[in-house]
Amino acid sequence: xxxxxxxxxxxxxxxxxxxxxxxxxxxxxxxxxxxxxxxxxxxxxxxxxxxxxxxxxxxxxxxxxxxxxxxxxxxxxxxxxxxxxxxxxxxxxxxxxxxxxxxxxxxxxxxxxxxxxxxxxxxxxxxxxxxxxxxxxxxxxxxxxxxxxxxxxxxxxxxxxxxxxxxxxxxxxxxxxxxxxxxxxxxxxxxxxxxxxxxxxxxxxxxxxxxxxxxxxxxxxxxxxxxxxxxxxxxxxxxxxxxxxxxxxxxxxxxxxxxxxxxxxxxxxxxxxxxxxxxxxxxxxxxxxxxxxxxxxxxxxxxxxxxxxxxxxxxxxxxxxxxxxxxxxxxxxxxxxxxxxxxxxxxxxxxxxxxxxxxxxxxxxxxxxxxxxxxxxxxxxxxxxxxxxxxxxxxxxxxxxxxxxxxxxxxxxxxxxx
Amino acid sequence: xxxxxxxxxxxxxxxxxxxxxxxxxxxxxxxxxxxxxxxxxxxxxxxxxxxxxxxxxxxxxxxxxxxxxxxxxxxxxxxxxxxxxxxxxxxxxxxxxxxxxxxxxxxxxxxxxxxxxxxxxxxxxxxxxxxxxxxxxxxxxxxxxxxxxxxxxxxxxxxxxxxxxxxxxxxxxxxxxxxxxxxxxxxxxxxxxxxxxxxxxxxxxxxxxx
Numbered sequence: 001x002x003x004x005x006x007x008x009x010x011x012x013x014x015x016x017x018x019x020x021x022x023x024x025x026x027x028x029x030x031x032x033x034x035x036x037x038x039x040x041x042x043x044x045x046x047x048x049x050x051x052x053x054x055x056x057x058x059x060x061x062x063x064x065x066x067x068x069x070x071x072x073x074x075x076x077x078x079x080x081x082x083x084x085x086x087x088x089x090x091x092x093x094x095x096x097x098x099x100x101x102x103x104x105x106x107x108x109x110x111x112x113x114x115x116x117x118x119x120x121x122x123x124x125x126x127x128x129x130x131x132x133x134x135x136x137x138x139x140x141x142x143x144x145x146x147x148x149x150x151x152x153x154x155x156x157x158x159x160x161x162x163x164x165x166x167x168x169x170x171x172x173x174x175x176x177x178x179x180x181x182x183x184x185x186x187x188x189x190x191x192x193x194x195x196x197x198x199x200x201x202x203x204x205x206x207x208x209x210x211x212x213x214x215x216x217x218x219x220x221x222x223x224x225x226x227x228x229x230x231x232x233x234x235x236x237x238x239x240x241x242x243x244x245x246x247x248x249x250x251x252x253x254x255x256x257x258x259x260x261x262x263x264x265x266x267x268x269x270x271x272x273x274x275x276x277x278x279x280x281x282x283x284x285x286x287x288x289x290x291x292x293x294x295x296x297x298x299x300x301x302x303x304x305x306x307x308x309x310x311x312x313x314x315x316x317x318x319x320x321x322x323x324x325x326x327x328x329x330x331x332x333x334x335x336x337x338x339x340x341x342x343x344x345x346x347x348x349x350x351x352x353x354x355x356x357x358x359x360x361x362x363x364x365x366x367x368x369x370x371x372x373x374x375x376x377x378x379x380x381x382x383x384x385x386x387x388x389x390x391x392x393x394x395x396x397x398x399x400x401x402x403x404x405x406x407x408x409x410x411x412x413x414x415x416x417x418x
Numbered sequence: 419x420x421x422x423x424x425x426x427x428x429x430x431x432x433x434x435x436x437x438x439x440x441x442x443x444x445x446x447x448x449x450x451x452x453x454x455x456x457x458x459x460x461x462x463x464x465x466x467x468x469x470x471x472x473x474x475x476x477x478x479x480x481x482x483x484x485x486x487x488x489x490x491x492x493x494x495x496x497x498x499x500x501x502x503x504x505x506x507x508x509x510x511x512x513x514x515x516x517x518x519x520x521x522x523x524x525x526x527x528x529x530x531x532x533x534x535x536x537x538x539x540x541x542x543x544x545x546x547x548x549x550x551x552x553x554x555x556x557x558x559x560x561x562x563x564x565x566x567x568x569x570x571x572x573x574x575x576x577x578x579x580x581x582x583x584x585x586x587x588x589x590x591x592x593x594x595x596x597x598x599x600x601x602x603x604x605x606x607x608x609x610x611x612x613x614x615x616x617x618x619x620x621x622x623x624x625x626x627x628x
């Protein structure tokens with residue numbers, strides 16, 4: 001444990017906290033920058049003022065900063081770093097298959113303290129060197145090679161920033177770990193580590209080990225094309241396994257069938273909704289989910305972490321839902337790093353549109369419900385049943401009217417029959 | 419470290435530039451004798467042509483040219499060597515100067531030396547070439563990790579100098595970067611090149627033998 005009076009005065013501690021905060025922010029920035037698939041070339045960055053943190057020209061993407069901010073509350077900087085801050089890098093194929101490639105971790109290890117380092121300018125200078133090491137190491141892991149191929153292959157790299165326990169199981173059984181240096185400070189050792197997957201095969205379930213199809217782990221040939229190919233083979237098995245516990249997610253956009261006439265379908269849908277107004281309870285996130293499934297799901301979030309999810313990195317654990325509206329609060333949204341083929345191309349606009357939707361704020365209506373539902377799923381359930389019973393009451397009280405209407409209709413049918 | 423002749427430049431450059439990236443700061447601007455501000459360091463990615471490897475180096479044409487010139491000379495010498503297999507070593511040595519009394523020159527005291535020992539190999543077939551290529555990349559990855567590990571130990575670096583002593587610690591001749599004073603030396607004997615200066619008073623902290 002680092003001694004309580006690690007710094008002689010409070011201002012030093014405050015300064016250290018500030019430095020640690022920016023180390024985390026800049027660390028996440030350099031990791032994400034290295035996974036954009038863009039080679040940093042001479043004069044590629046606009047010259048900044050000479051007031052850059054750690055005297056390094058590190059990008060300052062607001063989106064990345066926001067992601068870091070969400071995972072690193074500004075009133076609990078050191079506490080959060082002590083409990084670890086992670087950047088997860090994953091790849092997603094165009095088929096929607098996802099694989100977590102690596103997990104970067106910033107940690108403050110209290111056991112590794114060094115009380116001799118008192119000068120704050122030395123701490124600052126050494127943090128700069130630690131960041132340089134992160135930049136250097138980020139170029140040698142397989143995910144870097146994969147990121148650089150984003151422009152020519154049909155897959156996308158995502159990142160996610162979160163704190164707390166690392167989700168290492170998503171990296172598969174074969175993991176390699178590199179520590180990008182450790183900076184010993186009076187409050188503990190600050191270190192960046194990266195754990196990355198060395199086995200690039202998709203296995204639907206550990207119980208299906210015999211069916212695991214090995215892919216080339218050779219990083220020269222590393223390409224998710226193999227993953228796509230193999231994952232298609234295992235898809236049916238996966239669906240069979242997953243479907244019973246998976247509610248139908250109506251938040252995902254429904255896709256039209258091939259050659260379907262969009263206008264006619266839209267018209268039909270509109271007519272349908274005009275004729276049959278949706279009862280109130282239908283507005284809930286997963287209307288088709290039976291009540292008992294809902295209860296199961298709220299329980300399963302934790303259970304899945306330990307059991308089902310850990311068995312398959314591509315199954316339910318942290319799924320990169322492109323149009324996710326209801327992520328758990330512990331699951332920050334995946335961020336899109338790059339649009340393949342989209343440089344200086346009209347499709348860029350489409351990609352931007354996609355991106356906007358990808359990270360779009362929830363609709364006000366759903367947001368309100370989400371806030372309610374976020375509190376306790378059970379509450380939502382209760383409310384759902386309350387509304388349902390209200391609706392039922394209403395319909396029951398109107399049962400005479402319905403009967404009359406029905407009789408009326410029958411009569412008119414008879415009339416027309418005659 | 420075994421490699422093909424055409425890979426020598428890139429193997430050595432990736433190691434030296436990684437070290438120099440860590441051992442360079444932005445240009446100092448002294449406000450007075452003791453107080454200074456540091457300018458920003460930019461960095462770039464360098465993709466190798468003969469190995470599947472990317473390394474990071476400081477964005478400075480002048481520094482890049484200086485390092486490239488030394489490495490090219492070493493590489494040419496090694497590739498035309500008559501010994502079989504050709505062997506040689508090249509060192510990146512950081513030193514600080516100590517003022518001496520007139521008429522003597524300032525004394526150069528090395529404080530860190532990184533040495534890459536190279537041995538050239540010939541590949542017999544494609545398979546052989548592929549496996550050797552892989553092993554060179556793996557070796558380089560290990561060395562990069564090793565470099566960051568050593569540098570982050572912070573065992574010894576010269577203290578930040580006052581304005582009048584800045585030239586004794588840093589190479590202030592570059593317009594866009596300020597590396598610690600360094601020199602690159604090489605020979606073909608296979609043994610690490612001997613350092614200049616007073617060898618007895620050397621402060622060699624780490625030697626990276628590859």
